[in-house]
Amino acid sequence: MSVAQPLPNLRVIDGQSLVGLNSDKAVTPPDQLLARLGIDSSSAESLLATLPFVGDDVTAGAEAELQAAVFGSGEQVDLPRSVRESGFFAQMARRAQSGDVPRQRGDELTAWLENNDKGVWENSWVKFPRSSLNSLADAVFKRDLLVDKRRPGSGLRSDHTRFRVAGCQGEDVRVPISYLVKLALADAIGGLEPLPALVREMGMRLLDHFLNDNTSPETFSFFVVPLPAKRGLGQALGREAAKRFALTHLLVQYANRQFELGSNGQRAMIYAAPQPPLRQRQLNDMIPDAMYRDLFMSPCLSGWDRGEDKHRYMHLCHEVLGRSRLNAVAKLRDAGVILNNLVVLPNLSNTSLANNGVHITLGSRRLTALRAAGLDNFGAAEEKRLGDLVIKIVEHFMPLFVGSYSAAPSRLGFADFHPENALGFLAHELDYTHLRMLWQQWRKKADLSVFGRSVTPFGPPWLDGMVAGAFRLKGDYVPDLRLIDYPVWLLSTYRYPALDGSPASQLQLKRDLAAQGVFDERMSLYLACKQRQFDAMGFCGFEGRQHSLFPEFSRDMGKAASLQTLVVALAYKYLAQGCYDHRHIPDDPVTESERRQMFFGTALGIPSFYVRKHTRNRLLRRILRYTDGLRASRRYPGYLSVSVDAYRRALLTVVTEDGAGLVEALGVGEVVRDLRLRLELPGVFSAAGRLTNGILSELGALDPMAVSAQDFNRAAEDYYRGPLRLHQLKEGLHALEADLAQLECVAARDATLRQALRGLLGDDSASGVLRSVKSDCLADKLPADGLRRLIHLLVLSTHYDAARAGQLLSKG
DSSP states (O other): OOSOOOOTTTTEETTEEOOOTTSSSOOOOHHHHHHHTTOOOSSHHHHHHHSTTSGGGEEEEEEEEOEEEEESOTTTSHHHHHHHTSHHHHHHHHHHHHTSSOHHHHHHHHHHHHOOTTOEEETOEEEEEGGGSOHHHHHHHHHHTBSOTTOGGGOBOTTGGGTEEEETTEEEEEEEHHHHHHHHHHHHHSSSSOOOHHHHHHHHHHGGGEEOOSSSOEEEOSSOEEOOGGGTTTHHHHHHHHHHHHHHHHHHHHHHHHTTTGGGTOEEEEEOOSSOOHHHHHHHTTSOHHHHHHHHSOOOOSSOTTHHHHHHHHHHHHHHHHHHHHHHHHHHHHTTSOOSSOOOOOOSSOOGGGOOOEEEEEEEHHHHHHHHTTOTTSSHHHHHHHHHHHHHHHHHTGGGTBTTTBBBOEEEOGGGOOHHHHTTTGGGTSOHHHHHHHHHHHHHHHTOEETTEEOOOOSOHHHHHHHHHHHTOOOEEESBGGGTSSOOOOOOOSSOOSSSSOTTHHHHHHHHHHHTTSOOTTSOOOOSEEEEOHHHHSSEEEEEEEEOBOSOIIIIIIHHHHHHHHHHHHHHHHHHTTOOOGGGSOOSHHHHHHHHHHHHHHHHTOSEEEEETTOSOHHHHHHHHTOTTOEEOSSSTTEEEEEHHHHHHHHHHHHHHHTHHHHHHHTOHHHHHHHHHHHHSHHHHSHHHHHHHHHHHHHTOSOGGGSOHHHHHHHHHHHIIIIIHHHHHHHHHHHHHHHHHHHHHHHTSOHHHHHHHHHHHTTSOHHHHHHHHHHHHHTTOOOHHHHHHHHHHHHHHHHHHHHHHHHHHHHO
8 A cells, every 4th residue: 555545434323423622512523623724635646735734835933942062160160159159058057067967967968069080060150241242232131131122111120230230340241151152143233343233133133043942052043944854854944054053153152251250260162962961860859949040040131031930930831840750750659660769859859851852843824824814714723623633643653763863872780760759740741551561671671580580679779779880780871761751741640631632621631631740831841742822823834852962963863854844744645535634643641641651762762662453543453554663562461562663664654655645745755765774773873872983982882881971971971062063063063054055055045145255255255265264163163253253154155045936935
């Protein structure tokens, strides 16, 4: 079968007519609704010509979370000074001296401050003279300190004194690196020398694309990226992300010089890393949650008109997730994962918000135009109903992405296998049955057994270390621990499914979860694939939040965006052909958990999972028909044992067969072939394999299990800060060099561009200038003037990219 055929009896399912969701009113089936919207499924050609997310219909954008660090001594860098000068540190010293707390607790915090041989302080803030800011940068800083940036007379934020402190020679600015980047861009485009107008205008537009949110620096796409098949689909997004990373890196280098950070014993750095740093996690276990938020939660100076309100929201998120992890202990006990009262209580302070990923958002110009037209038959309710069903279909294919294109490889030692810590948020994401199954499979993979009997850590570190050494319990290696340590999906309840198609379903679920102490209804619901609705976002689309760390922008991120487009388009093809409706993929928590368990299993690297023999999920049954090696489970009667690798190969088969026409229309044949290699030879071609090999090269080892968990995870951080950062910077500069060469060709016939280039470089060649300074840039030796010149060229190149993207979109 090359194309999925409509399923029989679509209008009658399990003997019941298709009626409205959460109502008695009949609703229009998806295929009829799409037909009314102009989606013509009468032939393969007409379907491909009218289907959303196909051809020139798809647009994209991406948000990247990065890691920041400051190099320097503990006496000069802000983070260790803030800890040492805190009331908590002084109180701890007094209580330890008086014997109110064990002296060891005070000694641990002192050791954390003093034992930092590499002088790396992740997520520290920086401090520099305000006089080093030029007039534009200072004006930006003043505006961002307002309560409401839309109202100049609103006054200063109540916490403004945190960012303006007394210095040796006047006032100092004290800010996180995520905001330092914005000030650096403002300074770079606001110098005394005349700057071409379009460079200055584009630079001003880019200021708000550097977000001061959460803990990590965040950037989002500088323009809406069209993804036409003839231009390589997702490759355009990867290229934009590579140049955005390069600009971010250049701005940090510029700030180090222009703002006198180096002369004050600080050197800022920004790079990609998927998980909270080890030392940040260690500190989190020593300090109260309020102090953690004060040290690490960004103040939201950039990106929101009312930044202080957003800052309070981020505090809420941190408090809720900490409470949620604590409440997960009771669920683990109820699920039979914890069998006694020997548990290590999770800290109320939680580092999960410091996990870093990339969100790729796809938009449909066709659906956006239909919603903008205000059609009676395609309002918010219909958009939500279709979108929920698309998400449920897409969720089945999520395991294809995990480890293949992005990863967060990590080692866990035996002492890390306390279920209340190792299982992260899974107690809120999987049904009890699947949670027990996954835990049993993971322990078996990690070989946590003594004389054939499964064991887990006992609690006291000295005892766990002794047991691990005596019985050679090494723990485990997992391809993507970020997806376990972060709330990717929240499981629906029986009363309120999140994706049943009804307009208020997610709000009702949040309220239900809030009553259980799991969530807060003021927060946005966590979903790995999230609908971006027209009324809220101004466009119709879907955000993929499953991506961790991409080793390369073009090779990995671009192909991931292409596959994401293919899967979403396939979901709409299924709907247009009448293949599936909401009742074919039921919304009860067990069925929801059943289709998501393999995603988490892939992240952990476990070999198999279990599916009910008579599952009501029709799409899952179809995928299993292509899955090799199915067998009845002896351990779990009524279940099939399914190989994770075989399931992923089956997913690829379904995508290529059911989406045969889409593969050609989207021009992703090479992406499909590349994905096959990533699945067949993961150690060579997958993101997890390549990242792991890079980490092992830091250690001179060949196998993650041949080194301790601590050594592997420290080497991972060294690899991200060093070789990987330079590799990604080279990729961004290479893309810029090629684009500058093209820009010069266009400038030969475009007077505005020609004048801008001449204003920046005189008679010098743009690509030649970049080639001449590239090695110094990579070695972090380029002076501020040279960096400013590169920043201007990158901003000009971005102007041209955005203009060209606008032209492509206007043609449609």
